[in-house]
Structure formats: C-alpha cells, structure tokens
Amino acid sequence: MSDEKEQISAQELEQALREYVDRANASPRARKTLANWTCRIHIQAVDVDDAVFTYIVENGLSQPLVLGLENVPDLIVRGQSFDLAEIFWGDANPVSNYMQGAIKTQGRADDVMRLDAMAMFIFLNQ
Amino acid sequence: MNEQQTLSRSLSLGGASAISTGLAFAALNFLGMAQMLDYISGPFAWVAVLAGGVLILGVRACFSELDGIYPTAAGIRLWMARAMNDRLALIITLTYMTAIVLVIAADAFIIGEAMAYAFGNGRVLAVVYVALLLVLATILNLRGIKLAGSLEKIVTSIVVLASIGIGITAIVKRGPTPPKLIGGGSPLQALILGIFLYTAFEWVTTNSEEVVKPKIIPRAMFIAIFVLAVSQSIFAVAMGLNLGVDGRASAYPQLLVAEQTMGNVGMLLMLAVTALTAVNTFNGGFVTLSRFMYAVAREGKLPRSLTTLNDRAVPVVPVILLGVSSLVLAVVVAITGAWTMIVSMCAALEMMIYATAAFVVFRLRKRQAEVDRPFKLLGGRPVAIAIMILFGFLAVVSSTTVGKETSATPLITLAVIAGIVALYVFLYVPRLEKREAEELAARRAARAAARNA
Numbered sequence: 001m002s003d004e005k006e007q008i009s010a011q012e013l014e015q016a017l018r019e020y021v022d023r024a025n026a027s028p029r030a031r032k033t034l035a036n037w038t039c040r041i042h043i044q045a046v047d048v049d050d051a052v053f054t055y056i057v058e059n060g061l062s063q064p065l066v067l068g069l070e071n072v073p074d075l076i077v078r079g080q081s082f083d084l085a086e087i088f089w090g091d092a093n094p095v096s097n098y099m100q101g102a103i104k105t106q107g108r109a110d111d112v113m114r115l116d117a118m119a120m121f122i123f124l125n126q
Numbered sequence: 127m128n129e130q131q132t133l134s135r136s137l138s139l140g141g142a143s144a145i146s147t148g149l150a151f152a153a154l155n156f157l158g159m160a161q162m163l164d165y166i167s168g169p170f171a172w173v174a175v176l177a178g179g180v181l182i183l184g185v186r187a188c189f190s191e192l193d194g195i196y197p198t199a200a201g202i203r204l205w206m207a208r209a210m211n212d213r214l215a216l217i218i219t220l221t222y223m224t225a226i227v228l229v230i231a232a233d234a235f236i237i238g239e240a241m242a243y244a245f246g247n248g249r250v251l252a253v254v255y256v257a258l259l260l261v262l263a264t265i266l267n268l269r270g271i272k273l274a275g276s277l278e279k280i281v282t283s284i285v286v287l288a289s290i291g292i293g294i295t296a297i298v299k300r301g302p303t304p305p306k307l308i309g310g311g312s313p314l315q316a317l318i319l320g321i322f323l324y325t326a327f328e329w330v331t332t333n334s335e336e337v338v339k340p341k342i343i344p345r346a347m348f349i350a351i352f353v354l355a356v357s358q359s360i361f362a363v364a365m366g367l368n369l370g371v372d373g374r375a376s377a378y379p380q381l382l383v384a385e386q387t388m389g390n391v392g393m394l395l396m397l398a399v400t401a402l403t404a405v406n407t408f409n410g411g412f413v414t415l416s417r418f419m420y421a422v423a424r425e426g427k428l429p430r431s432l433t434t435l436n437d438r439a440v441p442v443v444p445v446i447l448l449g450v451s452s453l454v455l456a457v458v459v460a461i462t463g464a465w466t467m468i469v470s471m472c473a474a475l476e477m478m479i480y481a482t483a484a485f486v487v488f489r490l491r492k493r494q495a496e497v498d499r500p501f502k503l504l505g506g507r508p509v510a511i512a513i514m515i516l517f518g519f520l521a522v523v524s525s526t527t528v529g530k531e532t533s534a535t536p537l538i539t540l541a542v543i544a545g546i547v548a549l550y551v552f553l554y555v556p557r558l559e560k561r562e563a564e565e566l567a568a569r570r571a572a573r574a575a576a577r578n579a
Contacts, residue, residue, distance in 0.1 A: 033437050040134065072134045091569045095424040099200045100207075106335050107133055109199045113417060116424065117439050 008081035010051035016088040017043070017053055017065050023122045024062040030121035034060035037114050042073040045081035075107030075115070090123035137336040141279060142346030146330035147353050148282035148406035152229055153236040155323050158469055159362040160374040162319035164530055165312050168366020172359035178320025179355040184513045186351060187503040188483040189328045190344035194500035195490065197334040200421065206482065209489035216427060216551050218482055221544045225475040226415045227448065231455035232468045233404040234259045238460060239377035244397045256456045263408040264449030267416065270438035272409055281402050286357045288399045296364035296387040318473055318524050323358045324351060325476040332414060340500040377465060416444035426562035427555050466529040470536040477521035484513035
C-alpha cells in the first residue's frame with residue numbers, strides 16, 4: 001500500500017526520531033501519564049539500509065536515541081521509512097497507520113497504545 | 127512479513143490457550159447449555175457440543191489463515207477492508223462489537239441472579255448486585271487494572287477444572303439414566319447452541335503480536351476448542367441428567383446442578399466459578415472493546431472524544447460508555463427476564479462474523495493469492511464458501527429463534543442496530559474523514575515548508 005511513497009534516508013529518519021524524543025521529554029502530559037511506562041522499542045525501516053534504531057522510554061522519560069538494535073525489545077515497530085517518519089514528524093498518528101496496515105508491530109497492545117498516546121500528547125497537546 | 131524476533135515479554139502457547147479458553151467460557155455458556163437441553167436429551171448433550179466443536183474447527187482454520195496474513199490486533203479491520211468495501215467492513219465490525227456489550231451485560235446479570243439465589247435475596251437485590259459488579263468493573267478498567275497473563279491462566283484453569291469436577295460428580299451421583307433420543311426439539315437448534323458454547327475463542331487473535339512464533343495462535347485456538355469440548359460436554363450432560371425444565375429455565379442452572387449433588391458447599395463453589403468466568407469476560411471484553419473504539423476514533427472514523435485518555439492512559443469515554451450500556455442492558459434483562467434473547471443475538475452475531483471470516487478467506491485467496499500464508503484452510507475456496515453458507519444460514523436461524531419460540535425480535539433488533547451503524551457510517555464518517563484529511567494535508571504542508579526553509 002505504500003509502494004509510491006517517498007523514501008526517507010536513515011539520517012532523516014534518525015533526525016525525526018531525535019526531535020521526537022526531545023518533544024516527548026518536553027511534554028508534561030506525556031511524562032505524567034506515561035510515568036509508569038518503561039519500554040524498549042526497536043524501530044526498523046524495511047526499505048532503507050541501516051535505518052534501525054532503539055528507542056527507550058523509562059518511566060515516561062525518553063532516553064537518547066540509540067543507533068542499531070540494542071538488547072531484547074518489548075516492542076518492535078516496522079514499516080516503510082516514509083510511514084515511520086510521518087509518525088515521528090506528527091503528520092500521521094501511529095494507530096491510524098497501524099490500523100491501515102502501513103506499520104507492523106510486535107509486542108503487547110498496551111505498549112502500542114502508549115506509544116500512540118505519547119504521539120497524541122506531543123502533537124495534539126491533549 | 128512474518129519473521130518474528132525475540133520479545134522481552136511474549137505470550138506462550140499456554141498463555142494464549144488460556145486466553146482463548148477463558149474468553150469463550152463465559153457465564154452465559156451455562157445458559158446456552160440449559161437452552162441446548164431443550165433440544166437434545168441429557169445423556170446425548172455431548173453429541174451437540176462435540177458437533178459444534180467440529181464445525182468450529184472450520185472457523186478456527188479461517189481465523190488461522192487470516193491471522194497468518196495479518197497477525198495484528200487490528201486484524202478484523204484489516205482483513206475485512208482488504209476483502210470488501212471499507213464502509214461495509216466498518217458497519218460489520220461495529221455491529222459485531224455489540225456482541226461484547228451483550229456478553230458483558232449477560233454475565234453481570236447471571237452473576238447478580240446467582241448471588242441473589244445463593245444468599246437468599248430477591249430480584250431487587252439481584253439488580254443491585256448487577257449494578258455493583260459493572261460499576262466495579264468500570265472503575266477497575268478506568269484505573270488501568272487488568273488481569274496479568276499468569277493470573278488469567280490460573281483463573282481459566284480453575285474454571286475448567288471445577289466445571290469438569292462438579293460435572294463428573296453430578297453425573298456419578300445421579301447414576302445411570304435411560305437415554306432418550308432427541309426429544310421435542312430440533313437437532314439444528316441443538317447444533318447452533320453447541321457452536322455457541324465456543325464463541326469468542328477467536329478473540330485471542332487480537333493477541334497475535336505478542337507471540338514470537340506464528341503457529342502459536344492457531345495451536346492455542348485448537349487447544350482451547352479441545353478443552354472447551356471436553357469440559358462443556360461433561361457439564362452439559364451433568365445438567366441434562368440433574369435438572370428438569372424448571373431448573374434449566376432459571377438464570378443459574380449451574381448452581382442448581384452443584385447444589386443438587388454437592389449441597390450448599392457445591393452451590394457456593396459453583397458461584398465462585400461463575401464469578402471467575404466473568405473475571406475473564408470483563409477483563410477481555412472491556413479491554414478489547416475500549417481499545418478498539420479508541421483505535422477507530424484515532425483512525426478518524428469515530429468521534430474524537432473517544433480518544434481522551436486519563437492519567438493511566440486508559441480511554442475514558444469508551445470504558446464509561448461500555449460500562450453504562452452494559453449496565454442498562456443488564457438491568458433491562460434482569461427486569462424482563464429476557465436472557466434467552468441475549469443468547470439468540472450473541473449466537474447470531476457470532477455466526478455472522480464466522481460467515482464473514484469465511485467470505486474474506488474466499489476473497490483474499492484470489493485478491494492476495496501471492497501473499498505468504500503460514501496457515502491455510504484445507505480445501506481452499508470451495509471449503510471457505512461452504513463454511514460461509516453454513517454459518518450464514520445458522521445466523522439467520524439463530525436470529526429468528528428465542529428459546530423454543532420462533533421470533534423475529536433478535537433479527538429486527540440486530541437489523542435496527544446495523545441500520546443505525548450504517549447511517550452513522552454513511553452520513554457522519556465522511557465528515558470525520560474529511561476533517562482528518564484536511565488536518566493531515568495542513569500538517570504535511572507545514573512540514574514541507576519547514577523542510578524547505
């Protein structure tokens with residue numbers, strides 16, 4: 001379904017993720033509501049080489065992005081680079097992409113939901 | 127893409143089997159067994175349960191194939207949208223979700239009535255118990271408290287083992303009863319109710335992202351069907367041997383079976399088992415439906431107010447809506463005693479979704495023939511179409527029967543619900559989609575401008 005989508009480079013996706021981490025930490029609502037949430041997330045773009053990252057949330061606080069896949073994850077998020085970048089830019093919401101099959105996840109539904117909640121708090125200021 | 131990596135917290139075969147079994151083994155099943163015994167004599171009740179199980183294996187094969195292609199909690203939305211018009215898929219999915227409200231309401235009603243019977247209270251207190259149970263379930267869900275996987279396994283094991291134990295005791299104590307052939311009923315109705323005893327086993331597919339091996343979910347469904355077949359066959363025979371028409375017409379026939387053979391202790395034990403079945407139902411039902419409503423609202427197809435989260439990241443409005451609608455329905459059922467209607471409507475909705483799943487397998491075998499399928503329905507498209515026709519027919523029969531009476535009330539009620547959902551989907555969803563598209567375009571334009579600056 002994403003055949004004609006633009007390809008995002010690994011560097012651009014990394015930049016989007018780093019900005020996302022900063023925004024997450026700057027959102028009081030995200031930090032408060034997700035204060036009990038700790039999750040190690042592997043993010044993998046399937047159409048770009050070396051676009052794999054480890055994003056760790058510890059008690060609601062996003063840790064600095066790690067390049068590559070580090071340790072055993074709680075959640076894996078896979079998708080085309082554009083679909084992933086749109087999520088971290090705030091152009092698309094994770095659940096919407098997920099419901100349409102644009103991104104695929106492995107892990108507990110609770111973690112997917114909290115990842116989506118974080119995006120909602122950051123970009124929709126809920 | 128079906129390659130699976132290791133996860134820190136993955137669902138085991140045992141855990142998935144417990145979820146599948148626990149979701150299917152609702153308190154409402156005991157009423158289903160009692161109704162089934164109107165159509166088949168006690169010693170032969172196991173025939174209907176096993177026949178239902180055999181047909182359910184076909185349904186399990188359909189869900190296994192679809193789950194293999196879309197191993198995701200959003201599977202039902204995804205595979206339906208791929209096989210048919212998205213509007214129609216949304217109407218079917220939202221109508222089907224009514225079944226969860228019905229099951230939660232029915233379980234609350236059954237436990238309320240059972241508690242009132244066990245403690246010698248009247249109808250009014252039964253309604254109070256129902257209300258308290260649902261308020262408690264709503265509060266626990268709003269606080270984000272749910273049953274941990276290991277506890278779910280324990281609860282399901284207790285329910286299954288206690289049902290088998292009490293069932294065998296009741297059969298042995300009752301002694302041999304001259305078997306009769308099917309008396310005064312219809313084998314078709316007995317079969318429908320036999321199938322009803324397995325419904326919701328497929329909800330475990332919403333956990334498919336939590337397993338590390340794709341084969342776990344199909345195997346878990348198979349184990350669940352086996353466990354449900356054995357435990358419910360035994361209890362159905364026990365009920366058939368011990369209860370007459372009046373006992374089976376009550377809202378707590380399982381308590382009467384236990385009381386008749388094990389006295390007050392047995393009755394209280396069965397009350398505890400009934401309550402435990404509801405723990406699984408409430409746990410699974412509230413989480414599944416509220417998260418689904420949240421996700422569809424985030425997708426832009428339900429009002430945005432449904433995405434409001436509390437400080438525990440729980441979607442507040444869907445949980446409250448579910449609690450209130452279940453409470454209203456349970457109280458109506460408690461006052462009118464129309465629980466046989468609930469059985470008919472649940473059975474019809476489940477048969478409908480099983481027919482739909484078979485249709486989707488049929489369509490996707492052609493539309494997505496090249497897609498890798500870790501599990502395939504034996505016999506392919508002809509078998510899929512046969513399953514669709516069979517369950518479509520059973521849906522019509524179950525929606526036009528209430529107890530032993532022929533009645534169009536369940537069919538009309540479901541048609542009204544589907545009609546309201548269709549109006550919503552055709553009149554209101556386009557507006558939501560337009561707003562979402564405009565907001566997305568604005569965000570993309572702003573992002574593009576920022577990137578070019």
